[in-house]
Amino acid sequence: MAKLTKKQKEAASKIEKNKLYSLREASALLKDVASAKFDESVDIAVRLGVDPRKANQMVRGVVTLPHGTGKDTRVLALVTPDKEEEAKAAGADYVGLDEYLQKIKAGWTDVDVIVTMPAVMGKLGPLGRILGPRGLMPNPKTGTVTMDVAKAVQEVKSGKIDFKVDKTGIVHASIGKVSFDADKIYDNANEIIQTLIKLKPTAAKGTYVKSMHISSTMSPAIALDPKAV
Numbered sequence: 001m002a003k004l005t006k007k008q009k010e011a012a013s014k015i016e017k018n019k020l021y022s023l024r025e026a027s028a029l030l031k032d033v034a035s036a037k038f039d040e041s042v043d044i045a046v047r048l049g050v051d052p053r054k055a056n057q058m059v060r061g062v063v064t065l066p067h068g069t070g071k072d073t074r075v076l077a078l079v080t081p082d083k084e085e086e087a088k089a090a091g092a093d094y095v096g097l098d099e100y101l102q103k104i105k106a107g108w109t110d111v112d113v114i115v116t117m118p119a120v121m122g123k124l125g126p127l128g129r130i131l132g133p134r135g136l137m138p139n140p141k142t143g144t145v146t147m148d149v150a151k152a153v154q155e156v157k158s159g160k161i162d163f164k165v166d167k168t169g170i171v172h173a174s175i176g177k178v179s180f181d182a183d184k185i186y187d188n189a190n191e192i193i194q195t196l197i198k199l200k201p202t203a204a205k206g207t208y209v210k211s212m213h214i215s216s217t218m219s220p221a222i223a224l225d226p227k228a229v
Helices: 006-013 024-033 081-090 100-104 118-134 149-157 183-198
Strands: 041-048 058-063 075-078 094-096 113-116 159-165 170-177 210-217 223-224
Touching: 024 183, 024 210, 041 183, 041 223, 058 183, 075 081, 075 100, 075 118, 075 149, 081 094, 081 149, 094 100, 100 118, 113 118, 113 149, 159 170, 170 183, 183 210
Parallel strands: 075 094, 075 113
Antiparallel strands: 041 170, 041 210, 058 159, 210 223
């Protein structure tokens, strides 16, 4: 096991072992324990009492964070020529179709989100093995396959993120930066937690939210009290 640095030990000492913090407390504490020289990302991990192998217990959705993610999300709009100007005006970083399909086929995936139109999805099918594992395949359920390309691009740029429970039953999401003030970290975290609670599958039995942790890129995780949200 890797030895902790002096800064890591100091950060860990500020977090009470076995204590479950309220989200408000944890949001303030997170800023106190973050010590990296760069602006660390803030992440949340929520363990759910679901069996993701069963279709009726799959939890996925989208949420617009009130204060955005704190990072510039790179958006590729795969659209027909008549929609190109619309996508560019909305703020898409890359706009086009066939040339980008060829680039992706050659292994290029240097974007965060891909927005496209229903008519283009057929061309994206063969690229599923490249886009799927990276979470880049557009999906109507997350609003990234739509005729209103401009709206989709604007929403992604303003802080809309999609999430999906992984095979171990955990939802991971990046919800901001350590440079955010504690209230903004709280608001963003609370938004995704409340969205997850609303998405509880009727087939899920027993405790739905089993545990929650919030952390920054380099800091230890802070355990949250699921009953205090």
